[in-house]
Amino acid sequence: MVDDSLNSKLKEKLQKGEISQEEYDYFHSKFRKLGILIDDHNEEPEKVKNILVSGVKTMEGGIYKQIISRGRLVIQGNTECQKLSVTGSMDIEGGLTVFKSSSISGSLTVAGDAKFLGPMSSTGSTNVSGMLIAASKLSSSGELHVEGDIVTDNHWVFNGKLNCKNIRSSSKIKLSGNISITGDVIAEEFVVSKGEIKVGGDIKAKKINIASSFTEIDVDFVNEFEDIKNLSDLIQATTKFAKEIVPNVGGLLSSFMDNIVSPDSHMVTVNGNIDGNEVKLSNAIIEGEVIGDDIVLGRNLKIKGQVKYRNSINKSQYEGISIHKIN
Numbered sequence: 147m148v149d150d151s152l153n154s155k156l157k158e159k160l161q162k163g164e165i166s167q168e169e170y171d172y173f174h175s176k177f178r179k180l181g182i183l184i185d186d187h188n189e190e191p192e193k194v195k196n197i198l199v200s201g202v203k204t205m206e207g208g209i210y211k212q213i214i215s216r217g218r219l220v221i222q223g224n225t226e227c228q229k230l231s232v233t234g235s236m237d238i239e240g241g242l243t244v245f246k247s248s249s250i251s252g253s254l255t256v257a258g259d260a261k262f263l264g265p266m267s268s269t270g271s272t273n274v275s276g277m278l279i280a281a282s283k284l285s286s287s288g289e290l291h292v293e294g295d296i297v298t299d300n301h302w303v304f305n306g307k308l309n310c311k312n313i314r315s316s317s318k319i320k321l322s323g324n325i326s327i328t329g330d331v332i333a334e335e336f337v338v339s340k341g342e343i344k345v346g347g348d349i350k351a352k353k354i355n356i357a358s359s360f361t362e363i364d365v366d367f368v369n370e371f372e373d374i375k376n377l378s379d380l381i382q383a384t385t386k387f388a389k390e391i392v393p394n395v396g397g398l399l400s401s402f403m404d405n406i407v408s409p410d411s412h413m414v415t416v417n418g419n420i421d422g423n424e425v426k427l428s429n430a431i432i433e434g435e436v437i438g439d440d441i442v443l444g445r446n447l448k449i450k451g452q453v454k455y456r457n458s459i460n461k462s463q464y465e466g467i468s469i470h471k472i473n
Contacts, residue, residue, distance in 0.1 A: 155299065159316060164334065164352075173297070173316055197227075199234070207240050215252070224258065232270070241276065259294070278310075287323075295329075312347070330418065338414055348418035348434070356420075357413045357429040357444075419451065443467075 153174070160170040196212045197205070199219040207223025215236040224240040230248040241258030250268040259276035268286040272278075277294035284302045292310040303320045312329035313319065320337040330347035337355045419434035420427070427436065428444030435451035443453070443461035452468045453459070459469065 156316065165316060169316070169332070173299075173314065207238070336422075340413060343414045345414075345416045345418065348421065349416060350421045352422060353424045354420060354422040354438070355426045356416075357427070437472075 156165070156170055156173055159165045160167065165173075195210060196214070197210050197219075198214045198216075200216045202218045204220040204222065207221050207225045210225070210227040212229040212231075213219075213225075213227045213236075214231045215234050217234045219234070219236045221236070221238045221240070224242075225238050226243045226245070228244075228246045230242075230244045230250075232250045232252045232254050235253040235255075237255045237257075239257050241260070242256045243261045244264060244266070246264040248262050248264065248266040248268075250266075250272055251270045253271045253273075254268075255273045257275050259279065260272075260274045261279040261281075262284070263279075263281045265283040266280055266285070268290065269288050271289040272286075272291070274292045274294070278290075278292045278296045280296070280298045280300065280302070283300050284298055286302070286304050287306040289307045290304070290309070294310075295312040295314060296310045298313075298315040298319070299317060301318045301320075302315065304325075305322045307324045308321065309326045310328075313327060313331045313333065315333040317333070318335040318337070319331070319333045320339070321341075321343065322339040323341040325338075325341060325343040327344070328346040331345060331349045331351070333351045335353040335355075336349055336351040337353075338357055340357070414430035415433075416430065417433045419437065420432060421437045423439045425436060425438035425440070426442040426444065427447055427449075429446045430448075432447070432449045432451065436449055436453045438454075439456045439458075441453065441455045441459045441461075443449075443459070447467075449467050452470060454470050454472045456472055461467075461469075
């Protein structure tokens with residue numbers, strides 16, 4: 147069952163030193179409280195019947211085998227099912243627990259907590275008033291709005307529009323798009339690529355990579371912001387000329403130009419601190435401190451707090467950033 151394998155994964159990560167005792171206790175207590183960790187002798191919910199809606203329907207909450215919504219479905223009360231498929235719209239006036247696979251390409255609204263214990267794929271719009279728990283594979287794009295925390299136990303790649311309170315993960319998280327996290331992020335690995343990303347609290351992970359892969363130009367190739375500006379001006383002038391002479395070449399240069407970050411643009415804003423073992427930063431505004439074992443500071447950075455490293459630091463030429471070696 148999902149519950150036992152989840153507990154085994156947490157114990158294995160703790161024994162290998164991949165997570166601390168504090169992190170283990172946090173995830174264990176959260177999963178136990180939310181009913182994800184269940185003893186082996188407990189059975190899965192009774193399989194009752196399949197629900198298929200292609201028109202408009204309102205029904206009571208309960209335990210179901212499979213729910214398929216191709217029209218508009220409203221469920222009044224807490225709902226449990228083995229499988230879920232939403233291509234139309236579904237409003238649940240209560241909590242939702244799906245024990246096996248979930249597929250959402252339409253619109254899903256959950257008034258309580260949403261627990262996805264099996265693989266969950268979402269390319270539509272999902273709105274959750276409580277917490278979102280993903281204990282298995284999570285693949286999502288489109289829009290995801292969660293008023294509470296997002297807790298995951300598997301590699302999660304998201305590209306789209308995301309709003310949530312906190313993110314807790316015992317695995318890797320990779321985000322891109324329009325992202326707003328009002329609280330903290332705790333993960334094994336946290337990767338942010340292109341888009342507009344705002345984190346209201348702290349980021350804590352073993353590996354942190356913020357916007358460093360936004361462009362293929364290495365930080366050692368262009369060390370000064372003035373160099374970037376001159377290079378940008380040159381490409382813009384060349385692009386304008388090329389468009390008049392050879393449209394295809396002009397288009398290629400325009401595409402290349404789109405991947406150059408101007409000196410005043412920032413993709414990521416972090417209002418709190420960043421704390422990790424391996425930290426790579428570019429194209430960001432950091433209001434707090436940056437703490438890590440090995441730190442790489444790329445281009446287009448504004449760090450208002452101190453930078454503290456234990457082993458090594460690799461940086462472009464910055465003025466006004468306070469850098470200290472710590473034990």
